[in-house]
Amino acid sequence: MPVVIDRVLVTGGTGKTGQLVARQLSLRGIEARIATRNPSSADQIRFDWTDPATHGPALEGIGAVYMVAPTDRTEQLPVIRPFLEQAVLQVPGRLVLLSASSLEAGGPMMGGIHAWLAANAPLWTVLRPSWFMQNFTTQHLPSMLHEGCLYSATADGRVPFIDAADIAAVAVEALADPALASRDYVLTGPEALTYHEVAQAISARIGRPVRHCRLSVCELASRYATFGVPEAYALTLARMDEAIAHGAEDRTTDEVQRITGRPPHSFADFLEDQRAVFASPLA
Template structure:
């Protein structure tokens, strides 16, 4: 019988790629979304408990992506997690972050809960996504020739979301994998100054890194409509990078998938049209 895997955040950066890779591997993906628009979609809302049970019907494993509109995730995710532990025979796989330790803030509390209550679990802790330069940073890259951060000269081992999805496929389908967390990185740690230079070389447009203080970055996020608490948490992550928190690499992508992690230069070449102001 083919596995049916529930993918929360199924239209997001990793969820969409995961669903594609699961289908290619022969597993079935059920995409959980607030606005279902296809036969393999199911309506799902973390805040609406009436959507939780139907989403779990017939599911063998679950990929968990926390809601992005808040800084603390366990309270809103807990009702669904409690149902999933009771009803799902396979593994619960949480997308967290390399900067978030077990029982730390945000997804760290969910990590700790899974460790304590789920029979089979995996927590993926990737570093910052390469795709950030083609999504959240793209407007300032195209419109101003700038990338804004409070990372100063700190280094980040950016990772391709497709590599995260590939690791998630194994975690969701490999029954003998031990429960554990995995810090996932690309092959090289880069400063945002180096990122800006690499984008300039590939795109043909001059791009530079504009260094902000953590307070200035918080104000920038507030201008985007974020709550002050969430904005300060995100700015604090940049400040941690500035102090070396992300300056490391691991071989977890290769160990879990059997192939090396994607390098940043190759990713940028693939995204040249987007970074030049065109379409994907």
Template sequence: MMGEVHAWLYAHAPRWTVLRPSWFMQNLTTQHLSSIRGDGCIYSATADGRVPFIDAVDIAAVAVEALCNPALASGDQVLTGPEALTYDEVARAISQVIDRPVRHCRLSTQELVARYEASGLPHDYAVMLAGMDEAIAGGAEDRITMDVQEITGRPATSLASFLASQRATFEGV
């Protein structure tokens, strides 16, 4: 999707870094929070696809290095968390943190489009978002990189650590 931007940077910028993060851990405390609290569900069309969720704090730490460290080589930085997980595994991890059941409610791509539209999203945007879930189901996000650790000198945040820090958010406190 951003190939033209990357090509322009490569041809015109003396030093550049493009951050390409995977799905944010914060999606669980924003996009999915109401359904986690209200329905005990994370709705997706990802099937058994795995996602290496990343904490936005890690993305910010890499951005600081990219801006401040002249030794960082130009290029794309594919940023992931330390583990690729299915939404079933994520739901179990949330359940353990908040001491109540949360499950992955599996939808078809079309059912997810309808859910997004019912929440007020325009059709084209709903189709695009649901298509991203479909890509995850096909393995598009099933990878782990060490870029966060290599650039910042510390490991990427685990989902377990993130969830523990967000317990009050999930509980509505």
């Protein structure tokens, strides 16, 4: 008998993709149980990757799991493995991991979790999206509005930025459809853009200049560190920009279209949808 999914555990349920996954599951009549350290509503449950005592209650009655690994370290598998081992025994459906297009199975960060799932989980999916369009309405927004600068170490490298809503749509299909092949899926938007082109598009949207302010890898790592990012993790993030500069992200895929039945949103679509955010007044 095929597994019928009626309840999904959503870790990172208040984050960029998690809240969208929860919303889209609800629209399909599937209950989303949101895992969070500080639950504040009936659909949320206390959960901490580092506290195994919270894992069993979170997994009780769950048919599938959407996993967003902790972002405060460069090696996530050691802390997440106790949860994975329990989930494989307790969850009849699919374990879906949010990873990144730049991370291969067995590599750093979520790559270790990817390899573990492939070796141990009966039903699994690893989503490997390119960089989020939402980065330009969150971490990049203050510098664009206050300084007119979009900082990166990407040089003239291209990125097929993807809308988090498209990632969530693919995640929901993976969670709800046990027939989907267990493998990783590289998810992209429909076009690869340089940060210079992004800055030009945002300039046109907000009606004032935004330019691509180019940094070295070390300068970018130092910038991340000023925001409280641990030094090793800051350097890892900065080196991802360096990989972009060398062409690591310069491609597009058709996975969003193939899995959801519709094309991914373009960057122009995203800017139109987020026009109120980009209209924020300067402080």
